Amino acid sequence: MESPLLKNLHGYVGGRWKDSGDGNTFDVFNPATGEVIARVASMTAEDVNAAIDAGSQALRLSNPYSLETRKGWLEGIRDALLNNKEEVGRILCSEHGKPLKEAQGEVEYAAGFFDYAAKHIQALDSHTLAEKPKDCTWTVHYRPIGVTGLITPWNFPIGMIAKKLSAALAAGCPSVIKPASETPLTMIALFTLMDEQVDMPAGMVNLVMGKASVIGKVLCEHPDVTMLSFTGSTEVGRKLLIDTSDQVKKLALELGGNAPFIVFEDADLDAAVTNLLGNKFRGGGQTCVCANRILVHEKVVEAFGRKLADKVNAMTVGDGMTDVDIGPLINKSGYDKVHRHVSDALDKGATLMAGRHPSELTGKDLFYPPTVVSGITREMACYKEETFGPLVPMVSFGSEDEAIKVGNDTEFGLAAYLFTADSERAQRVAAALRFGHVGWNTGTGPTPEAPFGGMKASGIGREGGLEGLFEFVEAQTVPRGF
């Protein structure tokens, strides 16, 4: 595709665009049309090594970049993103498929992380303790952890890197960044902006694209990479834990979810439906925080289901460049997974309340109709697995204890939601749910100002908020005797 932000389709190493060592490329598709929209460099292991070396040269330990300097980088990236929101959003929409407005909203969301880090960077300043234990003056410094590998998924091509890169730059850490192979163009656009508009030392940010197995192996094995920050599936997160264990690298992992959305009998049902629609269908249901199991109290399950089905049947699906609610799914395997979950649920006795029966779908494109099924049971795939698509599976419950038990009945612990007018109940249930993010009467997801991350198999560490700013630093304590 033509864009002033896609003049180069290469990697970026040591402050320069770099073709892959062997000249190989891979194709990027528009999921709405199936067309190849770009061919980008597929980098070799040597290219990744060169990117790490460039990062090592940019790392400054004895003469660190000042807080003011780092703040300037963050503000520069924020401004570049906001000033180019339309074009970055257009690129994002073309390779991901989400509606254009949503794509542009994601660019603003991304800019928010750079803004937050710039405004709070002072938290990373050194400080001296008021106490003087052991007759010493104690100073605590926050040192950059080193060269970091940042690996991102396709579902938020700019949002996910913004969370990591803002904190890495705030800490003064150079990074080697690997975007998902479905959506490298938005990352290239970001690098074009950083190259042209932000004055950073060569090697602070490096871009490598291509085979995950090749790039992942080098990032895990290279001794100069001291931290990996990964967002993606729990399966790959587990592999990274194993592959970095020898060197005891720090890992920050943002992994999969299986969010319960619990509606109690005293909830405002209209508000719950509106919030569910906003939460569930963002990115076509391909978000880690979107509701995956909808638990509704048995007294209101019918009324809630009717309201929901009416709204879902009215939703439009199509090319994100046009005025639609939902775009295509990212690829054929994403489509097939949703299809399998709906078919499996219906085969095992669930009821189709909105959408189309899987047997009516041709599967010739990647547009999956938003679908609601009720009567979900533990044996169904959609109860256990993350669907990552526009399926709303409903199950009823009879008591608060049952809702908590079913809500927690998953290895994941990323996001959960509960709707009730009873604040004491809300406090009790939120505390009992083993999820890093629990929305009460809201389906909203993360924000730059607050820490976000998973419990259990959903991850390690936090992004956003002050907690996220501290992910890329190591505290060093210097007691001074005299």
Ligand code: NAP
């Ligand atoms: P994925 O298959 O795990 O891929 C994520 C990234 O890891 C991609 O860049 C991928 O590269 C790369 N990768 C794959 N295998 C690798 C390896 N062996 N070593 C190093 N990197 C490797 O996940 P996805 O399908 O893109 O994303 C969907 C998943 O991400 C869902 O489970 C979702 O819940 C999770 N997610 C979590 C959060 C959160 O905040 N917790 C946010 C968004 C998404 P290629 O593209 O080249 O394969």
